[in-house]
Amino acid sequence: MSEPLRYEGKSEYQPQSGEKDSKGQILYPYIASEDLIEAVNLAIDLGCPLLLEGEPGCGKTRLARAVAYEFAQKYLKPQGIEKEWPYFPWPVRSDTIARDGLYTYDAIGRLRDAQMIGINTAELKQYLNSEEKPQEFDRLINRLKDIKKYRHWGALGEALQPENQHRPIVLIDEIDKADVDFPNDLLQVLDDLSFDVPETGEEIQRPSHTPIVFVTSNREKPLPDAFLRRCIYFYVDFPNDERLFDIAEKRFPKWSTEYDDVVDEAINRTLEIRELIEAKPSGKPPGTSEFLNFLGTLLNKPVGEAMQDLKQLAQRTPLLGILLKSKADQDFFAENDILEDDE
């Protein structure tokens, strides 16, 4: 039986500023709303995938990483284990098929190895063994003897291995990018949590530590009802001004007090722009990540200049470009900017 896990989103489990993961990626704190935390815990309890939708840049993708980080801090560190929580991201592309997430089988590699053996052994040794790789020939022989060496696990396949000591976290990122049949192909694996590898004859059984699956979608394609029925669904909203301030505070912990007005004004301006662009058909309102880039740029400027920029935002196109990514949206903002009208 799996251990009872609980995600709390508390600040004591958040990464310190500048902290990096094992791959050198900078880790940022993640501020989750109460509702989102409840959804995560429900997904953990019921073992259902959590489907996250929301505008681009509102933190759908980063949630899974944040949960994995908190679990490492909460459940591994106290036991003296300085390891990361098992976390397997699977970025979906337009040509991804469901099997890629489980395993890939390198048939060409095996064919090449087999063909090479047919060549004169002495010549082959000379060809393969270089100074950097003196054992390459033996490695080739070993590879050929074991067919499993040509099979590589995908993110989901890795998460279903019986050796996992904890419930691994899987992120299926941007599921709507793939072909329309992709979600349906995944259904059975997500239901049974087991699969076969016909090439090697392996059978992966349902593991005792079942994975926690996060799925994100930008709604580019509608997902089939059969897939939706099995998921817990949560729409990640754009944060309100209070949470936006929290997020800014966690992300830029060391701004000096004279910048307080800049931050307040940047939040006001962002919310203003969002309200305006949301009313425009086919407009793309800025998300949280755009806001953070915008604020980051402002905090690098002297206070006076930053305030001036915020006031005349419509004319500061490079700065406005951080928030609004299309000419049509920028023009629409310039025409309707309240501050501009005052002057």
Next chain:
Amino acid sequence: MSKPRFWQLFTLMREAGLALTLDQYDLLHQANAKGHNLDDLNTLKRISRLLWVKPSENYSATIFERTFEQYIQLQPQPEPPPREVPSSPSPRDNTLTPKLEEKPQPQPPRGTPNVDEIETPNPVKTIIGVKNNTPNRPDYRLIPTQFPVTPDDLEHAWKALRRPIREGRRVELDLDKTLRRIEQESIFSDLVLRPVRKRRGELLVLIDDNNAMLPFMPMLRPLLDSIEQERITFVRLYRFTHYPDDYLFSWQNPTQAEPIADLLPKLHRNRTLALIISDAGAATRTYNAERVRGISQFLDCLRPNISRWLWLNPLPSSRWEQTNAAIIANLPGGQMIELERSRLQTALKL
């Protein structure tokens, strides 16, 4: 209590139109067993929303919210509520629908304060009546800003349409087939090539502008806007009246005619989808042999030059019987569907 817990909530939701299954009902019990306190109505609402609401018409958030309100009202009284549970879930519907239906005698337009409520939906009254025929969607209401197909749906549909197909010369290596051939012949003899996948699609949109189509023109606005804003590209847009004869007329300049014979060679046999938007006589409930013959002849010319045709009829299929529509719907090389979101998506994916 003879009924199991939450059963009432579950059945209410199902009756209101959520396509819930017993698995989803069971999930709610599992959540309760795992320590989520579902005695609290607010928690129950949040958890059941997480489990039952999805981005799909069959799991609509609006229906959920409305039905949950109804459930809450049923809760505090242990006895059966004094008021009959209305079969139609929305209180607003209850006031609106009967009013529209029980209005055979003309009321003075500005006599009672109630009239204000009725005023807005009036222009689309016929459509409300028609949609009410659909038995599984008792809550359906159409207000002029809510059209059955939105610009976003069109964009999805357009994406589905441009599904990649392999065509043209065989220049790409087909690895799987090459390997299979090596296995079969046990020697590497030759590569197997295949055409490259290309994402292409072209639309030929033909809109009927006969008088019976006039009430539906605002509904086509999203489509026309999407074409104008170039969210849908590679489109030819024409109009015709009743049926295309030898000419089609430009949508923007109705006086400009293009001979059909000139248009046909410009279409692509694999890529072009002809989208025809017309009531096909269903709106006026007429059968006109000449119109059927005209359409049938036109489609015969069109068929060899396009991949298929799709006829979008703004009227529900129950109204097609004994009109031209019923016959046209059975013509080969395409299909006629109701102009409605899910049907459009399904039809385009074929």
